[in-house]
Amino acid sequence: MNYLLSIRADAPILRVAPSAHATAPSHGEASRGGSGMSRLTWLSGAVWWAVWLTLTGFVVSPRPAASAEVAPGFRIDVVATGVPRPIQLALDPRGRLVVLSSGASGAAAGEIYRLDLRAPLPIDASRVPRVVIPFADQIRKAVLGSLAVDPRSGSLFLGEENGNRIYRLGDEPRLQPVAVGLNHLLGGTALTLDRRGQLVFVDYAGSEAHLRSEAPLPPSLSWLVDEGYRGPLVFRIDPTEDRPLPRRADLLAPIFPRKEAARPDREPMWRLIGVTATPGDDLVFLSSVGEVLRLGPDGELRLVVRLPAGHYHRTNLTTGPDGSIFVCAGYQIRQIFWISPAGRVSVIASELGDPGGIVLDAHGALYVPEAALHRIIRIAPDP
Numbered sequence: 229m230n231y232l233l234s235i236r237a238d239a240p241i242l243r244v245a246p247s248a249h250a251t252a253p254s255h256g257e258a259s260r261g262g263s264g265m266s267r268l269t270w271l272s273g274a275v276w277w278a279v280w281l282t283l284t285g286f287v288v289s290p291r292p293a294a295s296a297e298v299a300p301g302f303r304i305d306v307v308a309t310g311v312p313r314p315i316q317l318a319l320d321p322r323g324r325l326v327v328l329s330s331g332a333s334g335a336a337a338g339e340i341y342r343l344d345l346r347a348p349l350p351i352d353a354s355r356v357p358r359v360v361i362p363f364a365d366q367i368r369k370a371v372l373g374s375l376a377v378d379p380r381s382g383s384l385f386l387g388e389e390n391g392n393r394i395y396r397l398g399d400e401p402r403l404q405p406v407a408v409g410l411n412h413l414l415g416g417t418a419l420t421l422d423r424r425g426q427l428v429f430v431d432y433a434g435s436e437a438h439l440r441s442e443a444p445l446p447p448s449l450s451w452l453v454d455e456g457y458r459g460p461l462v463f464r465i466d467p468t469e470d471r472p473l474p475r476r477a478d479l480l481a482p483i484f485p486r487k488e489a490a491r492p493d494r495e496p497m498w499r500l501i502g503v504t505a506t507p508g509d510d511l512v513f514l515s516s517v518g519e520v521l522r523l524g525p526d527g528e529l530r531l532v533v534r535l536p537a538g539h540y541h542r543t544n545l546t547t548g549p550d551g552s553i554f555v556c557a558g559y560q561i562r563q564i565f566w567i568s569p570a571g572r573v574s575v576i577a578s579e580l581g582d583p584g585g586i587v588l589d590a591h592g593a594l595y596v597p598e599a600a601l602h603r604i605i606r607i608a609p610d611p
Contacts, residue, residue, distance in 0.1 A: 295601075297578045301609055304577060307595060308343050308604040310354035314597035315415070315542070316375035316585035317604070320382045325595060327604065328375040328386070328585070329358075337361045338372035338386065340397075343604070350603075361403070373415025373542070375585065378425060385427060385467075389415035392442045393474075394429060396467060405474035406467050412440045414501055416542045416558070417585070422505040426466050430500045430513070431477060434458040441478070458496040460484070462503070462511070462523070486527045504545045504553075512553055514543055520553060520567060533571045544585045548592070556586040556596055564596065564607070577607055 296304050307325070316328035320342070327341040340359040343351050363369045373389025383398040385406065392410045395403040410431045413419075419429040433456070462484035465475050500521075502514040511523040518535035532553070539560040546554050553567040554576070562583060564576045581600035588594055594607040 296580050296605075298607065299574065299576050302576065302607060303610050304605050304607050306350040306603055307345070307606045308341075308349075308351040308353045309602065310352050311341060311597070311602055311604060312339070313599045313602065314341075314584060314604060315373065315599055316544075317587045317595055317597055318375050318377040318384075318585070319587055319589060320377050321379055322382070325587075325604065326375065326377055326384065327353075327597065328372060330371070330599070331360070335362075337363050337370060340384070359397075374413070374418045376419055376421050376427070378421060380425060385419060385421070387413050387415075387419050387429065389413070390440070392440065394419060394427070396473075407463070407465065407477050408474045409442055409476045409478040411461075411477075414499075414542070417502040417504055417544045417546075420504050422464070422509075422511070423507065424466075425468065426464050428462065428464045428483075428503055428505065428511060429477075430503050431461040431463065432459070432499050433461050434496065457485070460497055460500040460513075462500070462513075484523055484527060484529060501540060502543045502545050502555075504547050506547050506551060507549055512545065512547060514540065514545055514555060516540055518557075520555070533567055533573055535565055535573065542584065546586050546588050548588055554586055554588065554594060556583050558583070559599075564594070580605075 298304055308327075311327055311329055312332035313330035314327050315330055318326045320326050323345060325343040325345055327343060329339040329341060331339045338361045340361070341353055341356055343353065343356060361372065370388040370391040370393070372386045372395075374387035374394075376385040377383070378385070381398065383396050385394060385396055386403070387394045391413050392408060393405055394407040394410075394413070396406045397403055406427065407429065410429075411434075412432050413429065419427060422428055435458075461477075461482045463477055463480050464483050465480070467473065498515040498517050498519065500513045501516050504512050506512060506522075509525050512532070513521045513523065513529070515521065518538065518540050520532040520535065521529050522532050523529050535555065535557070538557065541558045541560055543558045544556040548554065551569040555565040555567070557563050557565060559582045562580045563578045564580070564583065564586065566574045566576050568574075576594070577596075580596065581598035584597040584599055586594060586596050592608075595604060596607065597604050
């Protein structure tokens with residue numbers, strides 16, 4: 229069964245109909261970019277991580293993944309195949325892997341798969357029911373490029389890639405707008421949920437970004453943007469709060485920056501392109517030039533480390549229980565970086581097939597989609 233949803237706020241299921249899975253495009257139809265494996269040292273912190281994973285008794289898939297390079301002591305196993313262009317992942321409260329896919333033909337805003345990891349692996353996703361979210365019946369078309377799952381309710385939060393809105397998909401078969409009026413919401417981990425279940429998302433203010441907004445200012449008021457703040461904006465909202473939805477981002481007070489006066493002599497900060505929450509109250513960001521930054525309760529943004537030079541696009545990151553940071557560096561770089569709590573950088577995997585979202589399970593295993601190969605992989609230490 230393929231459940232078809234409307235991207236409009238109050239639309240019910242349009243129809244429920246069985247259909248054969250469309251044939252996924254070939255590897256050659258997806259871009260991969262070029263990047264060799266960085267020979268960074270896998271230091272003692274990574275060895276500790278490998279031991280920790282081994283002690284959990286993690287069982288690997290019997291089918292190894294070809295074409296990728298991994299750090300010594302690790303292997304990549306195939307978890308699922310037949311997922312057309314998967315781009316984002318999350319784990320729901322039942323332990324299922326939730327996958328956001330672009331679909332085989334690009335004829336929908338997105339497709340949602342829920343994969344039961346207790347099933348024999350690898351899973352053939354072409355035999356699994358999926359939710360198909362068609363484009364809105366409006367001139368304004370948007371695809372979905374970011375995903376987060378509420379660990380309590382299982383509701384999905386979906387963001388428009390290069391768009392202006394964030395939606396929630398719960399038990400009812402409709403998308404509910406949660407936040408509107410953003411300037412420019414990117415794909416990847418442009419949104420996340422913190423440990424209290426609050427939704428955190430990043431935006432960017434500026435004259436060019438404002439042209440992408442849903443309600444741009446009239447020409448007579450354009451000076452308000454040209455002479456105002458230019459740079460990243462970070463918002464945090466509680467979707468369960470007793471307040472009407474959607475929230476208007478253009479009327480919200482950001483948590484970063486807390487105060488910012490117009491400074492024509494100051495260069496704006498680089499765009500923040502990814503965010504993840506730590507087990508504490510901090511937030512970790514990735515900038516478009518590979519800077520990993522931490523935002524603490526005092527509202528100050530501090531540099532953690534700068535990753536190797538490259539074009540960071542549709543990047544994803546997550547944190548481990550010990551404060552480690554994992555960065556899936558996107559389509560052009562095609563590597564996964566591990567940043568220890570002390571700030572040491574190592575490469576876990578390289579030469580991946582257009583890697584997307586990244587998620588860490590309770591056993592310490594990493595799951596990553598490869599859009600070019602239409603599959604989900606898992607990275608774990610050798611048995």
